[in-house]
Amino acid sequence: MKHEQKVKLIVGLGNPGARYAHTKHNVGFRVIDTLYEAFCQRDAQPRPTHTSIYNSLLIQTTWHDTSIILAKPMTYMNNSGAAVAALVRRFEIPLPELCIVYDDVHLDIGVLRIRQKGSDGGQKGMKSIIHHLGTPVFPRLRIGIGEPVGTLVDYVLTEFSEDEEIEIAQTIDRAVDALETLIRDDILTAMNKFNNR
Numbered sequence: 001m002k003h004e005q006k007v008k009l010i011v012g013l014g015n016p017g018a019r020y021a022h023t024k025h026n027v028g029f030r031v032i033d034t035l036y037e038a039f040c041q042r043d044a045q046p047r048p049t050h051t052s053i054y055n056s057l058l059i060q061t062t063w064h065d066t067s068i069i070l071a072k073p074m075t076y077m078n079n080s081g082a083a084v085a086a087l088v089r090r091f092e093i094p095l096p097e098l099c100i101v102y103d104d105v106h107l108d109i110g111v112l113r114i115r116q117k118g119s120d121g122g123q124k125g126m127k128s129i130i131h132h133l134g135t136p137v138f139p140r141l142r143i144g145i146g147e148p149v150g151t152l153v154d155y156v157l158t159e160f161s162e163d164e165e166i167e168i169a170q171t172i173d174r175a176v177d178a179l180e181t182l183i184r185d186d187i188l189t190a191m192n193k194f195n196n197r
Contacts, residue, residue, distance in 0.1 A: 013102040013125040025156040080125040081132030095138040107144025
């Protein structure tokens with residue numbers, strides 16, 4: 001049944017603080033913020049809440065008869081797993097109903113990839129999550145930020161160029177559409193619709 005495949009916990013990865021807000025490594029945070037705004041404008045009932053116990057900013061809402069938790073870990077990217085695992089345990093989230101949203105240097109800017117499972121692909125936030133959950137079998141939405149220029153660390157912590165920002169803003173909107181499809185329908189529908197640019 002489709003209900004069994006609906007995502008209930010959506011986690012965007014990034015780094016807290018104004019200095020990181022518009023960097024390439026924070027597109028996961030930006031997707032969560034944009035998804036929240038979309039819920040506010042539609043038929044959702046957002047109830048913003050914050051807890052320091054689970055080291056995350058949380059937004060809880062209901063949409064399409066599904067209880068949804070949007071989360072942004074405040075642990076910094078490389079330690080995202082501790083916060084995600086705590087949320088999964090606290091809210092008793094089955095892993096098929098978890099979706100991690102994050103940046104991927106192996107995809108061109110503008111490309112989305114939804115998968116039901118996979119490796120960390122060298123992304124340290126995902127490496128931490130897989131370690132803390134003890135499995136790589138959970139849905140994820142990868143957002144392309146392009147091949148690194150210079151060192152990887154310097155690249156992901158820089159902001160997009162003016163032209164890239166136009167592209168990534170459109171990609172974030174598509175990512176929100178993809179997540180809404182995940183919630184409303186199922187992951188296979190979202191994969192079929194959004195994995196081709």
